Amino acid sequence: xxxxxxxxxxxxxxxxxxxxxxxxxxxxxxxxxxxxxxxxxxxxxxxxxxxxxxxxxxxxxxxxxxxxxxxxxxxxxxxxxxxxxxxxxxxxxxxxxxxxxxxxxxxxxxxxxxxxxxxxxxxxxxxxxxxxxxxxxxxxxxxxxxxxxxxxxxxxxxxxxxxxxxxxxxxxxxxxxxxxxxxxxxxxxxxxxxxxxxxxxxxxxxxxxxxxxxxxxxxxxxxxxxxxxxxxxxxxxxxxxxxxx
Numbered sequence: 001x002x003x004x005x006x007x008x009x010x011x012x013x014x015x016x017x018x019x020x021x022x023x024x025x026x027x028x029x030x031x032x033x034x035x036x037x038x039x040x041x042x043x044x045x046x047x048x049x050x051x052x053x054x055x056x057x058x059x060x061x062x063x064x065x066x067x068x069x070x071x072x073x074x075x076x077x078x079x080x081x082x083x084x085x086x087x088x089x090x091x092x093x094x095x096x097x098x099x100x101x102x103x104x105x106x107x108x109x110x111x112x113x114x115x116x117x118x119x120x121x122x123x124x125x126x127x128x129x130x131x132x133x134x135x136x137x138x139x140x141x142x143x144x145x146x147x148x149x150x151x152x153x154x155x156x157x158x159x160x161x162x163x164x165x166x167x168x169x170x171x172x173x174x175x176x177x178x179x180x181x182x183x184x185x186x187x188x189x190x191x192x193x194x195x196x197x198x199x200x201x202x203x204x205x206x207x208x209x210x211x212x213x214x215x216x217x218x219x220x221x222x223x224x225x226x227x228x229x230x231x232x233x234x235x236x237x238x239x240x241x242x243x244x245x
Contacts, residue, residue: 004032005223012036012080012087014067014124015094017044019193020143023215024091026051029058031219033089036080037062038073038124040094059084067094067120077127086131089222092121092142092165097195102156110157117161121168129176138181139222142169146189146237162187166233173231182230184221188214189237209238 011028015021016037022044025035029052037060039045045062052060061083065072080087096116098109121142132138147155148162166185173183190208217236220226 005225006089007032008085009033009088010036010080010084010086011089011091011222012038012077012124012128013091013093014038014120016091017041017048017062019195020188020191020211020214020218021091021093022048023211024093024218025060026056027212027215027219028089028091028222029056029060031223032058034059034084036060036076036084036087038065038067038076038094040064040066067092067124068115070123073120073123073127077124081131086135087128088132088135088138090124090128090138090140091218091222092124092140093218094120095143097155097158099154100157101154105157113157113161114164117158118164118168121165125172129181132181133176133179136180138176138179140172140181140183141218141221142183142185143218144169144185144187144233146187146235148185148187149233149235169233170231177230182221182227184229184231185233186214186217186221187233187235189235207238209236213238 011033013021013025016025017039025037025048029035035052037045037048042064049060049062052058063076065076096113125140142165144165145162147159148166169183169185191214192205192208
């Protein structure tokens, strides 16, 4: 007998069309959750939803929007509540990265990374937390990075944003403890994703993790067995080096 630990829970996953987000959606669906996929790529988002519906016989919807837009986020959460129910699990996975020396980083590039990686987490969390407080139950997982724990060259905007994600996670996690809402960050090391392939196609990927490896960590933190873990950051880089400079 298969026990579905997240049966009928509603999970809202940003950037769920590919990579870590897609694998997270699929694993959550395998645990019985109903999945709302919010992505800026319509084809990828629909493909993930179709896989969950057709192959797993689960429930899923796909929505297109920008995590930087308060209106887009509000609309997506409203649609999720209407079609699936109020959100029990939020995975703030959407993110962007830039490899550029500090003096070559424009104000626009700096703002873009902060808006996607930090403001997006704030907007999505704010959109779902009130209902979680009312239910006295909820899980929020924010994707930081191993770069959110240390310094390195040619990525000052990215590192700043990922440090901020950890700070946001710890602050919100402490604030929401009285309502039994758990907030944690996951800090992956190098992961073989399409984004990283585009950014660094010639980098040695020996010992890099796969998206499913990080999805497993995310979903474990969503399960009831992880009730003791909140307001913290979990580093996940496997047997490889924690960072590749």
